[in-house]
Amino acid sequence: xxxxxxxxxxxxxxxxxxxxxxxxxxxxxxxxxxxxxxxxxxxxxxxxxxxxxxxxxxxxxxxxxxxxxxxxxxxxxxxxxxxxxxxxxxxxxxxxxxxxxxxxxxxxxxxxxxxxxxxxxxxxxxxxxxxxxxxxxxxxxxxxxxxxxxxxxxxxxxxxxxxxxxxxxxxxxxxxxxxxxxxxxxxxxxxxxxxxxxxxxxxxxxxxxxxxxxxxxxxxxxxxxxxxxxxxxxxxxxxxxxxxxxxxxxxxxxxxxxxxxxxxxxxxxxxxxxxxxxxxxxxxxxxxxxxxxxxxxxxxxxxxxxxxxxxxxxxxxxxxxxxxxxxxxxxxxxxxxxxxxxxxxxxxxxxxxxxxxxxxxxxxxxxxxxxxxxxxxxxxxxxxxxxxxxxxxxxxxxxxxxxxxxxxxxxxxxxxxxxxxxxxxxxxxxxxxxxxxxxxxxxxxxxxxxxxxxxxxxxxxxxxxx
Numbered sequence: 419x420x421x422x423x424x425x426x427x428x429x430x431x432x433x434x435x436x437x438x439x440x441x442x443x444x445x446x447x448x449x450x451x452x453x454x455x456x457x458x459x460x461x462x463x464x465x466x467x468x469x470x471x472x473x474x475x476x477x478x479x480x481x482x483x484x485x486x487x488x489x490x491x492x493x494x495x496x497x498x499x500x501x502x503x504x505x506x507x508x509x510x511x512x513x514x515x516x517x518x519x520x521x522x523x524x525x526x527x528x529x530x531x532x533x534x535x536x537x538x539x540x541x542x543x544x545x546x547x548x549x550x551x552x553x554x555x556x557x558x559x560x561x562x563x564x565x566x567x568x569x570x571x572x573x574x575x576x577x578x579x580x581x582x583x584x585x586x587x588x589x590x591x592x593x594x595x596x597x598x599x600x601x602x603x604x605x606x607x608x609x610x611x612x613x614x615x616x617x618x619x620x621x622x623x624x625x626x627x628x629x630x631x632x633x634x635x636x637x638x639x640x641x642x643x644x645x646x647x648x649x650x651x652x653x654x655x656x657x658x659x660x661x662x663x664x665x666x667x668x669x670x671x672x673x674x675x676x677x678x679x680x681x682x683x684x685x686x687x688x689x690x691x692x693x694x695x696x697x698x699x700x701x702x703x704x705x706x707x708x709x710x711x712x713x714x715x716x717x718x719x720x721x722x723x724x725x726x727x728x729x730x731x732x733x734x735x736x737x738x739x740x741x742x743x744x745x746x747x748x749x750x751x752x753x754x755x756x757x758x759x760x761x762x763x764x765x766x767x768x769x770x771x772x773x774x775x776x777x778x779x780x781x782x783x784x785x786x787x788x789x790x791x792x793x794x795x796x797x798x799x800x801x802x803x804x805x806x807x808x809x810x811x812x813x814x815x816x817x818x819x820x821x822x823x824x825x826x827x828x829x830x831x832x833x834x835x836x837x838x839x840x841x842x843x844x845x846x847x848x849x850x851x852x853x854x855x856x857x858x859x860x861x862x863x864x865x866x867x868x869x870x871x872x873x874x875x876x877x878x879x880x881x882x883x884x
Contacts, residue, residue, distance in 0.1 A: 440636055453620045460616050466542070477551070480602060482555065497603050497607070499574050500573045505573065523629050524581070527577070538617075546564075546610075557608060558607055569618065577622075579625075637688075642661070654680065654741065672686075684753070685720070685723075685752075685754075686750050715751075717752075720753040723813075732789065733790075735783075762800075762802055763803055764840065778807075779801065787829065790820055793817050796832045
């Protein structure tokens with residue numbers, strides 16, 4: 419193990435993570451494309467000299483609610499959220515609450531989008547509702563100029579889009595409700611037609627997504643102090659917790675510091691997670707690509723991973739002991755396991771991968787499969803190699819019980835692919851051939867399995883709060 423990069427806990431994925439807890443999420447690319455497509459389709463559907471019957475019906479439905487000659491002050495107030503003056507106001511509030519990046523995002527997205535909307539107006543050249551329809555209820559001062567796209571809608575939706583990752587669930591719903599209200603009030607006061615509003619909203623949505631795609635958006639990460647307090651409340655005292663880098667998108671991982679702290683690995687499954695976005699989930703389902711994403715409550719996901727780990731240990735696989743699983747904070751899941759002092763297989767380096775290690779790793783996978791379990795993510799990041807050169811299987815959040823032959827075979831293929839990537843296809847195949855079962859090797863493997871069971875029997879500790 420000399421010369422290996424030292425690590426103290428499992429990790430997974432997260433190559434999009436930027437410094438300071440900001441990340442570029444592939445869902446932003448999906449939103450950018452979707453917003454751009456809607457903008458293009460609405461622009462192509464517009465004829466500047468007449469309206470379609472359906473668009474007219476939708477406009478009448480909203481505009482006919484207005485009472486001529488009377489404007490409710492709340493309508494005027496809501497519309498101010500879509501004017502260019504709302505951008506510096508949001509930026510000031512963000513700075514006052516120490517969200518510098520939110521202020522930057524608001525200026526980049528909403529500030530520039532107002533100018534882009536004016537360019538699009540000149541390109542499409544569609545008039546206001548009163549120039550295309552009779553008996554339009556106009557509240558307040560009649561809007562001048564061109565109608566498509568709605569600049570108010572673009573600014574309001576852009577602000578809601580860039581602010582969403584910074585807000586909690588309730589505040590995010592309020593922000594989007596206000597953005598929708600701006601869109602509706604523009605038709606209510608007779609200033610815009612439905613396609614004007616829809617095109618403006620699509621423009622703002624795409625602009626906000628582009629800002630997040632370029633400079634990243636914040637990831638939900640729990641403060642270390644709160645995690646330490648939660649551990650203390652369950653009888654686990656640690657003086658220091660060190661974040662494990664890089665982090666996965668939904669979970670945050672920590673390991674305990676130096677002695678005399680107990681060796682623990684802590685995973686917090688966040689409640690707020692951008693992968694749960696409806697559009698992004700739909701896109702993943704259509705593509706059927708990438709890791710399967712569990713969608714249950716965070717505490718249930720932590721419980722699932724803990725249960726799969728316990729079943730894997732019972733089956734004879736070398737897996738870290740589960741010490742605690744419970745809820746945390748505002749509904750996050752908290753999982754605590756024993757800490758494995760070493761490095762991941764991906765970090766080990768091909769020079770340190772020998773036949774003994776490969777044989778040990780295949781024994782752990784075989785034990786897992788004999789117990790009817792499939793890991794479903796046997797990558798180099800999810801295999802820990804301790805200081806004694808022994809392989810440990812970690813990160814069972816995607817594991818399933820009662821696995822059929824197809825799932826276990828997929829595990830073997832994933833393991834072969836990982837080893838081929840690390841050692842090269844030719845070396846991996848040669849080692850696999852050398853490790854093919856022979857009578858003497860079967861006898862030694864049987865002895866090694868008995869030794870593993872003895873190690874696990876001595877190391878087992880009952881989990882708490884499971």
